[in-house]
Amino acid sequence: MSEEQRTQLAVERTYLAWWRTGLTGYAVALATARIVPDLAKTRVQWPYTLLGIAFALLGTVCLGYGDYRRRRGGDASSTLMLVITGGGALLGVALIVLLAVAP
Numbered sequence: 453m454s455e456e457q458r459t460q461l462a463v464e465r466t467y468l469a470w471w472r473t474g475l476t477g478y479a480v481a482l483a484t485a486r487i488v489p490d491l492a493k494t495r496v497q498w499p500y501t502l503l504g505i506a507f508a509l510l511g512t513v514c515l516g517y518g519d520y521r522r523r524r525g526g527d528a529s530s531t532l533m534l535v536i537t538g539g540g541a542l543l544g545v546a547l548i549v550l551l552a553v554a555p
Contacts (some may be wrong), residue, residue: 463522470518477511477540484547492551498552506543510536 485504489497511535 459525461484463525467518467522470514470521474511474513474518475513477507481505481511488551503509503543503546503550506546510539510543513539 481504483504484507485501489500494500517532517536
């Protein structure tokens, strides 16, 4: 296998990893907005919906960024990576706080 083929396969694997991450963001969005409020038996729905929308947006950014990297041959933007990682961490902390204070 040539070096070019290996590079292409590595780019493809990375692209698929971004897809998996994006789809996971969608699954977390659905669970946060629709399933968690029922399990928590809370009367207030809007914070969960808002957080679910944010997770869906994060999933969309991951899908878009994966395609951007694939088109550029795998080049990564460290600034955008920091934004995606920080955004995901912030959403995770927000979910933990929301679950901790939910009645």
